[in-house]
Amino acid sequence: MRVYIGPANDDEIIVQLVDPYHTFCSSTANQSDYHRMKMDTLLGGLDHLDKKKTVWVFGYGSLMWNPNFNFQRKLTGHINGFVRRFWQGNTTHRGTLEKPGRVATLAKQHQGCVWGVAFQMVGVDQIREGLDYLYTREAVLGGYEAFVTKFHVRGTNDLPVDVLVFTATSSSHLYMGPADTNVMAEQIFNTRGQAGPNTDYVTNIADYIRKHIPEDNDDHLFSLDQTLRYLITSSGNSSASKNDCKVSVSKTEQEYITEIVKHSLSMSKAGTENRKKYDHSVPSEHYKDINVDLSLNAKSTKHFSLTTDIVTTEHYKLQTAQA
Numbered sequence: 001m002r003v004y005i006g007p008a009n010d011d012e013i014i015v016q017l018v019d020p021y022h023t024f025c026s027s028t029a030n031q032s033d034y035h036r037m038k039m040d041t042l043l044g045g046l047d048h049l050d051k052k053k054t055v056w057v058f059g060y061g062s063l064m065w066n067p068n069f070n071f072q073r074k075l076t077g078h079i080n081g082f083v084r085r086f087w088q089g090n091t092t093h094r095g096t097l098e099k100p101g102r103v104a105t106l107a108k109q110h111q112g113c114v115w116g117v118a119f120q121m122v123g124v125d126q127i128r129e130g131l132d133y134l135y136t137r138e139a140v141l142g143g144y145e146a147f148v149t150k151f152h153v154r155g156t157n158d159l160p161v162d163v164l165v166f167t168a169t170s171s172s173h174l175y176m177g178p179a180d181t182n183v184m185a186e187q188i189f190n191t192r193g194q195a196g197p198n199t200d201y202v203t204n205i206a207d208y209i210r211k212h213i214p215e216d217n218d219d220h221l222f223s224l225d226q227t228l229r230y231l232i233t234s235s236g237n238s239s240a241s242k243n244d245c246k247v248s249v250s251k252t253e254q255e256y257i258t259e260i261v262k263h264s265l266s267m268s269k270a271g272t273e274n275r276k277k278y279d280h281s282v283p284s285e286h287y288k289d290i291n292v293d294l295s296l297n298a299k300s301t302k303h304f305s306l307t308t309d310i311v312t313t314e315h316y317k318l319q320t321a322q323a
């Protein structure tokens with residue numbers, strides 16, 4: 001096991017865990033021993049550092065809205081070469097052994113980009129406390145691994161910062177891998193863990209990104225979020241998540257939209273791609289107008305987006321019988 005602590009570059013520590021995870025785990029030692037050893041070695045390597053040193057940690061999932069460790073400051077920005085994917089299983093915070101949840105991890109992708117938040121810990125005490133917490137939360141409980149990459153701060157041309165990132169690959173015993181959005185949404189909608197519904201986990205990330213990082217157009221995240229909000233609305237199960245749909249479509253609008261969808265379905269008998277823009281004002285005590293943008297395709301899934309005068313635009317995915 002070797003931990004490389006690079007030269008004190010601009011008062012930052014360049015900490016690289018160079019031990020290849022998979023070679024260690026192929027041995028008889030179990031994973032928590034491995035993580036403890038990694039963390040001890042990493043922290044042990046920090047002892048000689050003076051108080052000025054800092055370590056940056058990048059959050060792209062729950063760390064963004066729930067870091068739960070002490071830090072000096074935080075910056076918004078992105079890392080390159082990856083994409084955010086809900087492919088890591090979870091049996092503690094957001095799932096159980098019987099019904100694992102899905103949480104965010106990173107998948108390598110050429111020219112990929114993941115937006116998030118970098119948290120700066122300063123001084124050996126804050127670093128030790130923070131990394132000890134993160135290794136338990138992320139590595140031991142979450143099955144994540146740490147690596148170092150470059151973080152590009154939003155709105156500056158400064159040199160990128162070296163950040164510690166926690167991610168999970170197929171080498172994790174909790175890894176669930178890719179699945180159709182509807183399949184993932186059903187899995188997520190139907191499980192909860194010690195930290196609450198798995199649905200909240202996804203909608204909290206989507207809400208955070210919409211509010212704080214509008215540059216991030218993560219289709220994987222937002223299509224999952226939209227499908228989950230549709231499940232919440234259509235099941236009327238407000239207990240599934242404390243973040244029920246921000247836009248509750250009243251009966252009037254629901255009937256109205258149903259009429260539009262029926263009309264559109266009748267028009268899509270040819271089954272060809274048929275995009276219709278319906279601009280209608282629907283007087284309602286809640287909304288001044290509703291724009292329903294229907295894109296119909298032969299795959300029997302109908303999308304329509306509901307834009308109201310309220311902040312968010314909600315997209316609904318309507319599964320219908322073969323038109």
Ligand SMILES: N[C@@H](CCC(=O)N[C@@H](CS)C(=O)NCC(=O)O)C(=O)O
Pocket residue numbers: 058059060061062063064066090093094103104105137138141142144166167195201
């Ligand atoms: N490493 C990712 C994901 C971290 C994450 O979401 N971890 C989960 C699973 S262990 C967690 O801590 N969840 C807390 C919660 O669900 O409230 C990040 O940088 O944000």
